[in-house]
Amino acid sequence: MSAGLAVRAERLRTERTPFVLATVVRTERPTSAKTGDRALVLADGTLEGFVGGTCAASTVRAQAMRLLESGESTLLRITPGPEEPGGEGLVTVSNPCLSGGTLDLFLEAVLPPALIQVFGDGPVAGALAGVGAAAGYDVRPAGDCAAPVLADAAAVVVATHGRDEEPPLTAALRAGIPYVGLIASRARGAAVTAGIEGAERVRTPAGLDIGARTAPEIALSVVAEIVSLRPRPAPARDGVRHETARHECG
Template sequence: MTDTDRAERLRSERTPYVLATVVRAERPTSAKTGDRALVLPDGTMEGFVGGHCAESAVRDQALTLLRSGESTLLRITPAEDSAPLEGLVTVSNPCLSGGTLDVFLEAVIPPALVDVYGDGPVARAITEVGRAAGFAMRPADTDAPPSPDAAAVVVATHGRDEETVLRAALDAGVGYVGLIASRKRGAAVTSALEGGERVHTPAGLDIGARTAPEIALSVLAEILSLRPRPAHGAGPAPSTGAEAGRCH
């Protein structure tokens, strides 16, 4: 199986990985320009980007990038006093016998998966707008459990099987659980649920949304505002709790 085939399979399985590509090799090194490897979340490396020491440096940096979702250029060099350059991470590695490797590390993170329950205008709009925004959207029937790696579950079933779906999402530990409902009805539904305080209802940021596409935009904006961020970019999450234009 080629690197390309393997990468395609990982994407189809929604497995994050880092593609490491040698873009410059200063002899003597065992790697050559164009050599590539895939680094998986468990530290497994498939491919070749140099000997043991180079491989170790690539693995360590790749695992850091999988947590941040960023990409970078890694320089592995025996020099101890290399001048820092913007956009370049330099690792001093005495294992290299006088050579230097520049390796581009591209983090490939699957898009956040959002399960949407319901088949009305709001549910359809959330799915359509979400796809346009780069989310992986999964329309779901109320008898289907949340996806194992769902980042968010949005319930827009207009009163049908809401508690069942919400309970399953809460039990599964889904990061964002939203209910499309008025504030009054949403409070009544969630009050009967253990952990119901975790449900965002009315779902969405308060942007004065009234139409189905506007409600979809507000819900997806709320999901984005609450997604985990790297520590260096963390900040307070915006306030939430819109009720304008919600479906009763």
């Protein structure tokens, strides 16, 4: 990868911007792309880098859009004619406007880890940072309950133990955060959420019932519940997919 493209990819990761990294892994001449050529494809269809001419680039762009939805990665073969099955995990696209060669590319979906925002600075909040990170989440401690709820959070957990719990819960519900949890007993949780609109969406006591007692165990139960409730995209069909490109080159 060129230095400029590598810097751009790292910036996208830092900014939590999803993209697909396309790498040419094999070519059959004649092709304008060479093995090792790479490009980044963003969610708006922008392609940065080089993986072939207009015909190849448009096919890569179309397949990348699908991968950004599924979160999967795949091997893509672009050929001007029909292709025999080559194995599981291969997507074959027939693009008759190619110059006559065949391209094999690895398309890697690079998605930001789901974000968990934790309000509070006690033992449970601290344990959530460690357990969540170990499970692959991006855990952001909010600390102050007056801090704004992050709009792209997958989960908001309030673990302030009785201090200013309503504001972050209300803000998370209004923002449509998929998982909103409150660390509290069942009785206290019901009392805290009684006057909050949409209180039925608040998970309290937060976490799966695993008999948790210590702060790390409670954190584990909460992360397990977040995992159990996360949306799961429909995977692509197993095996080889044969498709015909619907675009044409001018």
